[in-house]
Amino acid sequence: MPAELVLAIFLLPFFSFAIISFVLRPFFNHRPLLSGYVTIAAIGISLVLSIWALIEVSGAPHHILQMPDYEWVVIGDTVIRIGVTVDALAVVMLIVVTSVSLMVQIYSLGYMKGDGGFCRYFAFMSLFTGSMLGLVLADNLLFLFLFWEGVGLCSYLLIGFWFHKPEAARAAMKAFLVTRLGDFGFLAAILLLYAKTGTFDIGELQNLALTGAIGGTVLTWAAIGVFSGAAGKSAQFPLHTWLPDAMEGPTPVSALIHAATMVAAGVYLVARMFPVFASSTTAITTVAIIGGFTAIFAASMGLVMNDIKRVLAYSTISQLGYMMLGLGTVGVGISTGYISLEHGLALGVAVGIFHLFTHAFFKSLLFLGAGSVSHATGTFDMREMGGLRKAMPWTFFTFLIASLSLAGIWPLAGFWSKEGILAASFHYVPVLFYLAIITVFMTAFYIFRVIFLTFGGEYRGTDQGSHGLHESPVVMLVPMVILAILAVVAGLLPINEFLGGESHSFFGALSHPLAWVSLVWAGGGIFLAYAIYGAKWLSAASLRQRFAPIHTLFSRKYWFDELYENLFLMRLLVNGIFAALHWFDDHIIDGAVNGIAGGTVAVGTVVRRLETGQLQAYGLAIFVGILAIVACVFIFS
């Protein structure tokens, strides 16, 4: 495969962005659909090229294609070279990003129809897709960081797409600042690694970590710094607060950026740097614990949300936690010696990225379904929905498939990837396995709560009336159906083996007791949701009353927003450090300037008395002065 075509994979969407921004938006604004078609064409070609790359890579030795690299920056003797990595991990990510992006762009044609910012929307979406593909392909940490910030920027722009809404503008700012906090650690880690090794190249860094050329505290801190960037992007505890608020953006944006791709970039980064992480027990244990904790922590908040998109947002955080858990537990297995290094490195990446792969399809489908529902009802509040099964059969059907997949029901995609993670944590870190299995129960419960509240029962909305309910247009349904098919079969594709993981046979997976444990827990969650919200054997209201403290804890999101905003932001930063800096500015900096000015004025007030305005007095002074000079000349010469 020619190198130019690999570069075209991520350059095409950038090109589409340029065309929309500089040609279509200024000159063809009266035909906004054009920008959508350009975007879809660019991403469609990228998808075809990605599939080609996948085929090439699967035939190549060691699943890696040799690509030329280019000189990027030359500073004196320092040369920074950039290039692209085309290996199994990269092509799987390419397939995820391009296929989900293509589906979301087609869906957006219908969803964003009539919006005043149609061109702007597709321009940003192109820019995002290009940056994300670049991030996946980059073989150099500095180059990767460039795209890393690029997707962050697009996320900001698209969350705040309806910037005239104060909540949207606020949410965009929050997302930007919180992820920036993590990126600070990432950048510090990049610089630390460069200072110690003199290279930004990921492949070289991996080799250096594996051979032990870098190690100890440096490696641990670098890995933790990289992980802080990953945690910010992937909304892991304690930087998780931005993702639920990011739901203020258009729903297709949530489906693409905040479910399938950008938030998964953190997981991808950890997978890409996996040898570095696996070389530090502290770092990889941190990844595993944060991942496992985030999974259950976010799921618990998802149990009680009333906004359908927020439930999905917490679900995304929770599933991203799963991916981190998968990577982390295998890494712990490597560092404790339960598994050989060579086997473990491939297995860890396979476990984490396989779940990323399947999750991308069913979670973006869930978001598209939520968008379709709100297209009909005009709201995201599940209390004003209900009974949509009859009005929207296609949406219901695809949403149900995605939900079963998310819950991990055999033989849908989610089952296979979740099994891998559960098995890894069961074998290497049993404590985290128990957290994960409780999360399985919670996941099944909250997603079926959504199903029963949204599609079951009777319509509870007031403003529109039942006659206003309608199925979404075909242009929105087709991508949903395609994604639904992927949500069924993605787990059966040999992606896991391709990445180096263990293969499972279709029925053979069921012979493993672990599979039954997770299926029973998932079934229990579905049954409990049915009992409360479907059949109403248990009253949701009385349960809420009985467990009032827990319900409050969950629905107030453990008071993390308050903790961050009131304690850290207001008390510590605004009233503490910023107030001190303000005082310093007012009294020391301004004081010095004002003091000098005041002193000058005071001296001037005294000295100006000498200026009498009498010319003759001045003349006398000149005369005396000349005499003095002459006297000096005579005395000293």
Added chain:
Amino acid sequence: MGVGLEHFLILSAVLFAIGLYGVLAKKNAVVILMSIEIMLSAVNIAMVAFSRYSQSITGQVFVIFIMVVAAAEAAVGLALIIAIYRRRKTVDAEKFDLMKW
């Protein structure tokens, strides 16, 4: 005893001192102007004396120039005094204190 260079220079110095005293001490602006003329004349005397004793014509040329400039200066100065007199009805130099703080 003949008249030497020092006699001319002493005359010049005396005239200059008288002129300087007049400029610094007199109140009447017209008198101040006249005193300036005296100082210029003192300089001219010194110039001519040096010119004569150093056998060089240059000093005398300068003197001619100085007399021309002094005439012009006197005209301008008197015009200023008349203008200020029309506004203020006085030529007292101590009353001219516009440049005061």
